[in-house]
Amino acid sequence: MVKTVLVALVVITTAALGVRLWSLVVPALPYVAGAGVVVMGLSAARSRGQLQNRRIQLAQQRERERLSKAPPPPPPPSRDGPQEPEGDDVVLRPVQPTRDGPRDGGALQESLRQLEALTGLDGVKRQINDLVSLAVIQQERRKRGLDQDSARSFHMVFTGNPGTGKTTVARLVGNILRDLGFLAKGHVVEVDRGNLVAGYIGQTAIQTKKKIQEAMGGVLFIDEAYSLAKGGGNDFGSEAIDTLLKAMEDHRDAFVVIVAGYREEMKTFINANPGLKSRFDITVHFEDYAVDDLTTIFGNFARQQGYQLAPGTSEAAAAAFSAMIAASDGAFGNGREARRLWERTVQNHARRLHGKSRRNDAALVTVLPEDVPATLDGGA
Numbered sequence: 398m399v400k401t402v403l404v405a406l407v408v409i410t411t412a413a414l415g416v417r418l419w420s421l422v423v424p425a426l427p428y429v430a431g432a433g434v435v436v437m438g439l440s441a442a443r444s445r446g447q448l449q450n451r452r453i454q455l456a457q458q459r460e461r462e463r464l465s466k467a468p469p470p471p472p473p474p475s476r477d478g479p480q481e482p483e484g485d486d487v488v489l490r491p492v493q494p495t496r497d498g499p500r501d502g503g504a505l506q507e508s509l510r511q512l513e514a515l516t517g518l519d520g521v522k523r524q525i526n527d528l529v530s531l532a533v534i535q536q537e538r539r540k541r542g543l544d545q546d547s548a549r550s551f552h553m554v555f556t557g558n559p560g561t562g563k564t565t566v567a568r569l570v571g572n573i574l575r576d577l578g579f580l581a582k583g584h585v586v587e588v589d590r591g592n593l594v595a596g597y598i599g600q601t602a603i604q605t606k607k608k609i610q611e612a613m614g615g616v617l618f619i620d621e622a623y624s625l626a627k628g629g630g631n632d633f634g635s636e637a638i639d640t641l642l643k644a645m646e647d648h649r650d651a652f653v654v655i656v657a658g659y660r661e662e663m664k665t666f667i668n669a670n671p672g673l674k675s676r677f678d679i680t681v682h683f684e685d686y687a688v689d690d691l692t693t694i695f696g697n698f699a700r701q702q703g704y705q706l707a708p709g710t711s712e713a714a715a716a717a718f719s720a721m722i723a724a725s726d727g728a729f730g731n732g733r734e735a736r737r738l739w740e741r742t743v744q745n746h747a748r749r750l751h752g753k754s755r756r757n758d759a760a761l762v763t764v765l766p767e768d769v770p771a772t773l774d775g776g777a
Contacts, residue, residue, distance in 0.1 A: 490610065490613065504572075504576045505573065505576035505577060508569055508572040508573045508576055509526070509529070509573065511569055512525060512526075512566070512569050512573075515562060515565065515566070516686070516690050516693045516694050516697070517562075517684075517686050517687065517690035517693075518561075518562055518566070518683065518684075520682065520684060521562070521566060521681055521682075521683055524679075524681050525566070525569075525570065525573070525681070528551065528679070529573060529577070532551075532574070532577045532579060533577070535549065536577070536578065549650075550645070550649045550650065550653070550676070551570075551574060551579065551653050551679065552645060552653055552654045552655070552676055552677050552678075552679065553570070553653070553654075553655045553656075553677065553679040553680070553681060554655075554656055554657075554663055554667060554677045554679065554680040554681070555567065555655055555656070555657040555658075555681050555682075555683060556657070556658065556659070556660040556663045556664070556680065556681070556682045556683065557657075557659075557660060557682055557683030557684065557685075558659065558683075558685055558728075558729065558730075558731060559730050559731065559733060560686075560730045560731030560732040560733035560734065560735075561683035561684070561685065561686065561731050561732065562683060562732060563620075563657045563683055564585075564587065564618065564620070564657075566681075566683075567585055567616060567618045567655050567657070568585050568616075570616065570653070570655070571583040571584060571585045571615050571616040571653070574616075574653060575615075579650075580614060580615055580616070580652070580653065581614035581615075581651075582614035582615045583614075583615050583616070584612075584614070584615035584616070585612075585615060585616045585618050586608060586611050586612040586615065586616070586617050586618065587618045587620065588608050588617065588618070588619055588620070589619065589620045589621055589624070590621065590624040590625055590634065590637075592604070592608055593605045593608060593619070593625070593634075593637040593641075594625070594632075594633045594634050594636075594637050595633060596633075598633075601633040601634075601636040601637050601640070602636055602637075602639075602640045604637075605636075605637045605640040605641060606640060606644070609640075609641070609644045609652070612652050613648070613651055613652050614651065614652060615652060615653070616652070616653045616654075616655055617652060617653070617654045617655070618655045618657065619654065619655070619656045619657065620657050620658070621657070621658045622656035622657060622658055622663065622666060623658045623659070623662040623663055623665065623666035624658075625637055625638055625666075626638065626666050626669060626670070638670065638672075638673070641654065642672045642673070642676065645676050646676070654676075654677075656677065660682060685729060685731055686731045686732065686735075688715050688718045688719050688722070689715070691714075691715075691718045691731070691732075691734070691735045692711055692714050692715045692718065694732055694735040694736075695711070695714045695718075695735050695738060695739055696711060696714075698735070698736065698739040699739070699764060702743075703762060704743075704746075704762055704763070704764050705762050705763050705764065706763075706764050707763050707764060707765045707766065709765075709766040710764050710765060710766045710768070710769060712766070713766040713767075713769040714738065714742075714769050716771070717738055717769055717770060717771055717772065718734075718735070718738070720771065720772060721734060721738075721772065721773065724772075734773070737773055738769070738770065738773060741770050741773060742764060742768050742769050742770065743764075743768075745767075745768040745769070745770060746764050746765075746768040749765075749767070749768060
């Protein structure tokens with residue numbers, strides 16, 4: 398009996414304690430759950446950090462392996478040779494001519510023949526032939542030990558309106574100076590302001606040097622060169638001029654610079670800069686073509702393309718040129734206008750024949766006076 402009572406007391410006491418403990422545990426459950434979430438979050442963050450560190454270690458390992466397989470850096474250049482500058486700058490490497498006389502007399506004569514075959518330009522031909530005479534005598538003096546100015550340059554100014562043959566003559570000058578031994582190659586690199594001037598600081602000199610290097614051994618032909626100085630003191634064109642002048646002085650016998658443009662603009666351009674004036678002492682002016690010259694050019698286009706001019710066609714072209722010059726107000730395009738007139742004439746010739754059902758060979762090659770437009774304004 399006593400044993401039964403004791404057992405009952407133990408059960409009752411245990412139940413009471415259980416209820417009490419449970420009442421204490423239940424309120425704490427949210428905090429326990431929150432602590433579990435925090436612990437899980439810390440564990441995930443630790444895992445992510447470990448993963449990121451592992452990725453960094455792998456990247457560093459791959460970089461070490463790449464560097465271990467790379468070839469060793471080249472040895473530093475000799476102090477005796479040209480040094481490459483830092484960045485994107487350009488080191489000019491001149492191509493020196495022989496200056497020991499004509500390399501090929503036949504080639505020189507062919508270049509001079511092509512010069513003489515150009516339509517008009519009598520004054521230009523005379524000046525270029527004078528330069529040839531100067532070069533030949535200079536070479537003879539040099540061979541005899543009499544020349545005290547063996548590095549004389551042939552930088553030139555070409556002045557004149559568009560279409561007067563400046564670019565064509567520049568190419569012939571390059572060939573002639575090459576054939577005489579004053580240039581190593583004689584090629585011509587044609588540029589304008591857009592090829593030399595960059596849009597931000599420091600790049601104009603690099604861009605200009607690249608074109609100078611391209612022209613080494615030949616001719617750098619700068620069309621409308623006066624535009625380099627039209628932007629004012631803050632314009633990058635002045636940087637191109639300074640870079641050009643230094644190269645002309647440092648490598649005066651390695652290449653030739655020909656600057657070209659309208660007569661008055663080029664005169665102002667050269668006179669405004671003492672450095673330019675001292676380096677360009679040869680000026681060649683290209684006069685506008687006369688009507689007879691333009692008519693000859695018109696006929697040359699016809700022959701080159703397999704056409705024949707019927708009687709009276711040349712006279713019609715001459716009348717058209719006279720009218721165009723009178724209406725140009727001093728801004729006539731010369732040879733370019735001759736080409737335009739010829740192209741319009743060919744169009745009219747085709748239009749006339751297209752309306753005929755039967756066309757023989759003679760009709761296909763013969764240009765009539767009526768095919769020549771009276772003006773380039775408008776249609777026919």
